[in-house]
Every structure is written in C-alpha cells, then in structure tokens.
Amino acid sequence: MTTLTKTEGERAPSGPEAFLSVRDLRVRFSTEDGIVKAVDGLSFDVERGKTLGIVGESGSGKSVTNLTVLGLHNPKTATVEGEIVLDGKELVTATEKEMEKLRGNKVAMIFQDPLTALSPYYTVGRQIAEPFMKHTGASKKEAKLRAIEMLDKVGIPQPAMRFEDYPHQFSGGMRQRAMIAMSLICNPDLLIADEPTTALDVTVQAQILDLLKDLQQEFGSAIIFITHDLGVISKMADDLLVMYSGRAVERGSVREVLRAPQHPYTWGLLSSMPRLGGDTAQALTPIPGSPPSLLNPPSGCPFHPRCGFTSEVSGNRCSGERPELPAGRGAACHLDDAQKSTFFIEQIKPRLG
Amino acid sequence: MSDKLTLPKPQGPVDGAAETLLSVEGLTKHFPIYGGFPIKRKVGAVQAVDGVDLTVGVGESVGLVGESGCGKSTTGRLITRLLEPTAGKVTYAGQDITHASRRQMAPVRSEIQMIFQDPYSSLNPRQTVGTIIKSPMEVNGINPKGGVENRVRELLELVGLNPEHYNRFPHEFSGGQRQRIGVARALSLNPKLIVADEPVSALDVSIQAQVVNLLQKVQEEMGIAFLFIAHDLAIVRHFSQRLAVMYLGKVVEVGDRDSIYNRPRHPYTHALLSAVPEVALDDETEDRERIRLSGDVPSPIHPPSGCRFRTRCWKAQDKCATSEPPLVQISGNRENHLTACHFPEDPTTEARDADIVLDPALAALEKEGE
Numbered sequence: 001m002t003t004l005t006k007t008e009g010e011r012a013p014s015g016p017e018a019f020l021s022v023r024d025l026r027v028r029f030s031t032e033d034g035i036v037k038a039v040d041g042l043s044f045d046v047e048r049g050k051t052l053g054i055v056g057e058s059g060s061g062k063s064v065t066n067l068t069v070l071g072l073h074n075p076k077t078a079t080v081e082g083e084i085v086l087d088g089k090e091l092v093t094a095t096e097k098e099m100e101k102l103r104g105n106k107v108a109m110i111f112q113d114p115l116t117a118l119s120p121y122y123t124v125g126r127q128i129a130e131p132f133m134k135h136t137g138a139s140k141k142e143a144k145l146r147a148i149e150m151l152d153k154v155g156i157p158q159p160a161m162r163f164e165d166y167p168h169q170f171s172g173g174m175r176q177r178a179m180i181a182m183s184l185i186c187n188p189d190l191l192i193a194d195e196p197t198t199a200l201d202v203t204v205q206a207q208i209l210d211l212l213k214d215l216q217q218e219f220g221s222a223i224i225f226i227t228h229d230l231g232v233i234s235k236m237a238d239d240l241l242v243m244y245s246g247r248a249v250e251r252g253s254v255r256e257v258l259r260a261p262q263h264p265y266t267w268g269l270l271s272s273m274p275r276l277g278g279d280t281a282q283a284l285t286p287i288p289g290s291p292p293s294l295l296n297p298p299s300g301c302p303f304h305p306r307c308g309f310t311s312e313v314s315g316n317r318c319s320g321e322r323p324e325l326p327a328g329r330g331a332a333c334h335l336d337d338a339q340k341s342t343f344f345i346e347q348i349k350p351r352l353g
Numbered sequence: 354m355s356d357k358l359t360l361p362k363p364q365g366p367v368d369g370a371a372e373t374l375l376s377v378e379g380l381t382k383h384f385p386i387y388g389g390f391p392i393k394r395k396v397g398a399v400q401a402v403d404g405v406d407l408t409v410g411v412g413e414s415v416g417l418v419g420e421s422g423c424g425k426s427t428t429g430r431l432i433t434r435l436l437e438p439t440a441g442k443v444t445y446a447g448q449d450i451t452h453a454s455r456r457q458m459a460p461v462r463s464e465i466q467m468i469f470q471d472p473y474s475s476l477n478p479r480q481t482v483g484t485i486i487k488s489p490m491e492v493n494g495i496n497p498k499g500g501v502e503n504r505v506r507e508l509l510e511l512v513g514l515n516p517e518h519y520n521r522f523p524h525e526f527s528g529g530q531r532q533r534i535g536v537a538r539a540l541s542l543n544p545k546l547i548v549a550d551e552p553v554s555a556l557d558v559s560i561q562a563q564v565v566n567l568l569q570k571v572q573e574e575m576g577i578a579f580l581f582i583a584h585d586l587a588i589v590r591h592f593s594q595r596l597a598v599m600y601l602g603k604v605v606e607v608g609d610r611d612s613i614y615n616r617p618r619h620p621y622t623h624a625l626l627s628a629v630p631e632v633a634l635d636d637e638t639e640d641r642e643r644i645r646l647s648g649d650v651p652s653p654i655h656p657p658s659g660c661r662f663r664t665r666c667w668k669a670q671d672k673c674a675t676s677e678p679p680l681v682q683i684s685g686n687r688e689n690h691l692t693a694c695h696f697p698e699d700p701t702t703e704a705r706d707a708d709i710v711l712d713p714a715l716a717a718l719e720k721e722g723e
Binding site (some may be wrong): 270 | 563569584588614628631633713
C-alpha cells in the first residue's frame with residue numbers, strides 16, 4: 001500500500017519505500033482573468049510496483065499535477081511551489097537537462113489521445129525506439145530490435161512489419177498499444193497514465209487496461225492512473241485519491257474509498273453514476289450545480305456550494321474553514337466520523353442499488 | 354448485398370401495447386469511396402449501415418448501442434433524414450419518408466428532433482440562447498400562445514435554466530447547461546420523437562446524471578419517444594426500455610432491457626457487457642464473466658463475409674463465414690428478443706469456469722504469470 005501522508009502542508013520525510021512523494025504542491029497559472037490555482041496544496045506518495053488512482057472531474061487539477069511531476073508545464077506562465085521528490089531527487093528545482101534525463105527513462109507518460117501524442121511525421125517504430133537510443137546509448141539496430149520486441153509484447157501483430165508504419169495506419173487501440181510500448185521501453189520506475197483509455201471503445205478499453213495491469217506485474221513499475229471513471233479506477237488502482245477543485249478531498253485504498261466513502265463529493269460521484277446492476281426505477285442522484293471556477297474558488301471547503309450536508313455541521317465552518325485531509329485514510333470534510341458512516345449507510349448506500 | 358437474408362418480419366412493438374411510431378426496414382447506407390486518376394471512379398463503399406430493422410413505439414425509449422464505427426450515429430441521421438438512405442424503408446407514423454422531398458418532409462421534421470453529442474459545437478456561438486431556441490419555431494412558422502418569447506422562457510425553465518438568461522450567449526454556460534439548451538431547442542416544436550446522439554458522453558460524470566434525469570423527465574412527462582444512441586451501456590440501461598446492439602452496420606441483438614442485460618445471447622453482447630468497468634461496491638459484482646476480444650473492429654469497407662463478428666468471435670465456425678445469421682427469435686429467447694447468431698451463448702452473464710481471452714499479448718502475459 002502506498003504510505004499515505006501526514007497532514008497536507010506538513011513536510012514529511014519520504015519513507016524509504018515511497019518512490020515518488022509530492023508534498024504541498026501548488027501550481028498557479030497567471031491568465032488575463034487572474035490567477036488560476038490549478039493545484040492547491042496536494043500531497044501524495046506512490047510506492048514502487050503499486051498503482052495510485054487519481055479521480056476527479058475536468059478542471060480538478062489531476063492532469064496538471066502529473067504534467068508538473070514530469071516538468072511539462074510552461075515555466076513562463078506556471079508557478080510551482082512545494083516539493084516533488086522522485087527516488088530521492090527533488091524535481092521542482094531540477095534543471096531542464098536533468099528532467100530530460102528522467103523523462104522516458106525513469107518516468108514515462110501515456111497520454112489520453114494517442115493520435116495527437118504520436119507524431120504523424122515519423123514512423124511508429126522510430127518514435128518507440130527514440131527514447132531507448134537516447135537513454136541507453138543503444139545503436140539504431142539494437143533499438144529497432146528492442147522496439148519490435150516491445151511491439152510484440154503489447155500485442156501488435158507482425159511487429160517487424162508494423163515497425164515501419166505511420167501512426168495513421170494504426171487503429172485507435174493499436175496506437176494506444178504503441179504508446180504503451182514507447183513508455184515501457186526503458187523500464188521506467190514510474191508510469192503516468194493520463195486517461196489512457198478515455199478515447200477508446202469499451203471492448204478495446206478492457207483489453208488495454210488488462211494489458212497495463214499484466215505489464216505492470218512484469219515490469220514492476222509504479223503507476224499513477226488518472227481518470228474520471230470510477231469503474232476503470234476500481235479495476236486498476238491499489239490506492240485512490242479523489243480530487244476536487246485542485247485539492248485532494250479523500251484518499252485511502254480503492255476498497256475503502258469505493259465501499260465506504262467518507263466525502264460527500266465521493267458519495268455524489270457514486271450515486272450519479274448508473275450501474276449495470278442498479279435499479280432502473282430509481283432516478284440517478286446528480287450532484288447539483290457545476291464544478292467551481294478555479295479563478296475564485298469558494299471559501300472554506302470548495303465543495304460546500306454543492307454539498308447537501310452543510311447543515312449537519314455546526315457553525316458556518318463549511319463556508320468559513322477549509323477542512324484538512326487527515327493522514328492516511330480519510331476525507332477533507334467537517335462532518336465527524338460517526339456522521340460520515342451513518343450518512344453513507346443510511347442515505348447513500350440504499351441509492352446505489 | 355445479402356439484404357434479403359437479414360430481413361426478418363418487422364418486429365411489432367412490445368406486447369402490441371404501444372403503437373408503432375417509427376419503423377425502419379432494411380435500412381442501408383453506403384458511403385462511396387472515389388479514387389483513380391484522371392477520372393475519379395467509385396472504387397468501393399463504406400458500408401456504414403447495412404440492413405437495419407428497428408421500431409420505436411409511441412412514447413417508447415429505444416437504446417442503440419455499439420462501439421464507434423458500428424453505424425449507430427449514421428442510423429440516427431438516416432432516421433432524421435439528415436442523410437439519404439441507400440436502400441431500405443423508413444416509415445414514420447404510417448407514412449413512408451424514405452425518399453420524401455423537402456416539402457413532404459417539412460411537417461414531419463418538426464416532429465422528429467435531434468439532440469447532438471457535443472454541446473460546444475452544436476450551438477451557434479453568435480446567437481443568443483433565445484434566438485437558438487426560437488429559431489425552429491420561426492422556421493416552421495409556429496406561433497405559440499402568448500408569443501414566441503414567452504414559450505422560450507417556458508422552455509428554459511422546463512430544462513432547469515434561468516429564464517432570465519434568455520439574452521446570454523452559449524459561451525456563458527457550462528457544458529451541462531449547454532446540453533440543456535440543446536434539449537430546450539429540441540423540445541421547442543413539441544416533437545413526438547427525439548433522436549439523442551450520445552447526449553451525455555461529452556459531459557462530466559457529475560453532470561451526466563443531471564442531463565439523463567432531465568431527458569427521463571421529458572420522456573415520461575411529455576410522452577416523447579426517444580432513440581437514445583450511446584456507447585455507455587450503463588446509461589442506456591438506465592434510460593431505455595428496449596435496446597438494439599449494433600456491430601459493423603448491423604443489428605446483432607434486439608430485446609427488452611432485461612433480456613439484453615441479463616440474458617444476452619449474442620457473443621458480441623456478452624463481450625460488450627463484460628468489458629464495462631463496474632465499480633465493485635460489494636463482492637457480488639466480481640462474479641461477472643470476463644471476455645477480452647482481440648484487436649479492433651474490422652473496417653466497414655471490407656466487412657467480413659457471413660457473420661460480421663466472426664473474426665473476433667470465440668465460437669466462430671465455418672458456417673459463420675459462409676452464411677449470414679438472420680436476426681430471429683432463437684430458441685430460449687423470450688418474445689421480441691431477437692439474436693443474429695448461429696451459435697448463441699447461454700443466457701447468463703455470470704462468470705465462466707475459464708475466462709475468454711482472445712488478445713494474444715494478454716493471453717501470453719497471463720500464461721507467463723501463472
């Protein structure tokens with residue numbers, strides 16, 4: 001299990017097993033309309049060989065966090081504060097050259113849309129072989145053999161022939177397989193998968209997810225899996241971080257978070273999602289309103305304008321005071337633990353069918 | 354094409370209770386491909402839709418599911434006559450509209466409306482919300498009681514938007530709100546049938562439910578029939594009483610909700626259902642069958658002969674390549690549950706003794722792991 005952190009904002013020495021640890025990360029973009037707080041005080045750890053799932057809606061900061069880990073943000077517009085430690089190395093202050101050595105080597109990324117992530121100008125094979133040549137100093141020939149081996153591993157038929165193909169000659173599922181081959185070619189210790197299956201059909205998605213899981217067992221990489229789909233995350237992740245408005249609102253193991261969620265936002269996500277085994281006579285319970293603007297997020301708990309449980313908290317703490325995310329398993333919510341479990345069992349669970 | 358083979362008797366509405374509003378027989382759309390130099394000739398055709406039979410009863414909600422490229426959107430567009438069918442017949446309220454002219458279509462158009470997938474590109478950014486919603490009424494020369502503007506405000510309120518926002522532009526609204534504007538526009542002519550093409554797939558999870566609930570309310574309260582096109586099986590299940598599963602331009606299975614989701618017979622339906630990632634809220638959900646197909650959907654330019662699913666099917670035999678299975682009620686199916694398969698599966702979705710893993714890479718990795 002991922003070692004879950006101490007209270008956000010507090011500097012916790014990363015344990016020996018935490019391979020990536022992010023502490024109090026803040027990412028701000030200055031725009032014409034003001035400063036966008038895309039990530040606002042986020043801490044998490046990822047352990048070797050484990051998968052951390054990050055769920056959240058669009059604009060919750062999940063992608064920005066991971067682009068920052070890879071140093072792919074635009075330094076001209078983004079200010080990054082906090083700490084990102086990868087295997088003992090501080091990344092926030094690392095130079096571009098140092099980051100280049102890491103990217104594709106120790107840390108690799110799989111993007112959402114494989115058509116835009118692959119260059120249409122170069123053959124698929126060349127793009128897969130490139131990071132291997134760059135990071136290991138292998139010759140073109142060695143890199144080609146390695147790339148063909150990887151293509152075979154991810155299930156591209158006739159890999160030697162397909163090596164010479166261009167991305168447009170691949171189908172969507174095959175492109176995503178090629179992306180996976182590219183990201184795994186240097187045996188990365190950390191793989192960041194940003195909505196890797198959102199653009200794919202369900203049957204292909206199921207193949208790719210299983211493939212990623214099986215490859216992880218073989219390669220032993222840690223994976224950060226970003227998605228908006230709770231169903232996908234329940235299949236993939238060991239630990240789960242629920243993000244809302246640039247902050248983590250709940251974390252724990254997947255089992256804990258999905259079977260006994262504590263945050264009203266997680267409740268809302270679960271009950272707004274139709275299920276194959278659910279009761280069709282029962283209307284879905286959507287979360288009212290829409291996600292907040294990151295330009296001026298609501299005061300206190302960012303979820304309070306959409307939350308149905310603010311009246312259960314005494315005083316105006318929900319709108320006045322920002323709840324902290326406790327260490328380990330927990331949720332950033334002012335409801336006390338007894339309330340959290342009673343509300344879930346009495347009001348939310350029956351709706352899930 | 355072997356259209357004749359796939360033409361079963363047109364299915365009646367469920368229990369004969371509801372009157373048929375729309376019926377489609379042998380609907381076919383081939384998009385020609387031109388090539389050659391200097392004179393471009395037709396060198397082939399994308400067989401997007403190939404002999405689809407479907408009925409929608411009055412006030413009924415029918416779901417159309419399938420993966421991208423299976424022709425579900427094209428079917429929707431053919432039904433609304435945004436595309437001209439290559440062959441087949443579309444009957445709306447007893448009237449053949451397959452090749453109806455513009456003038457003949459005019460009265461029908463106001464009764465069949467469409468809701469599009471992308472709320473960002475389906476609204477004109479230069480028009481105010483009021484103009485967007487009232488333009489169908491103006492085009493059709495409808496003058497509702499109390500004036501057009503009043504009606505627009507009514508509609509805005511109905512779909513859960515503030516009527517005061519009449520003069521705002523689409524960019525001032527969020528995705529979910531824009532989709533509500535799309536719904537209001539579709540409702541402005543009091544349609545009898547709405548073709549909703551992936552109406553919620555562009556929206557965030559928490560917003561999807563809002564729009565699904567709105568559509569459900571509209572359907573139940575106003576008695577509007579829906580053809581709900583989507584790839585998300587869980588949402589379709591929630592919304593539709595009857596479903597058609599499409600694969601490569603053909604309907605492979607039709608039936609009521611319970612038959613399709615709990616007693617599927619076609620291997621493709623099995624594969625599709627087993628691929629849906631479900632949140633495991635308790636240990637029960639773990640007992641579903643696991644089927645992993647190999648590769649992607651073949652090209653609709655050269656679809657496989659016989660049964661189109663045979664290239665990815667684990668039960669395929671020689672017969673599947675030579676003869677196309679008709680869409681019929683096979684033994685063991687309930688009434689109105691039709692399946693186009695020579696070797697149907699058992700009607701259950703429970704876990705099997707051994708998973709079916711056809712993907713070569715996956716199979717190799719899993720063998721290694723054992």
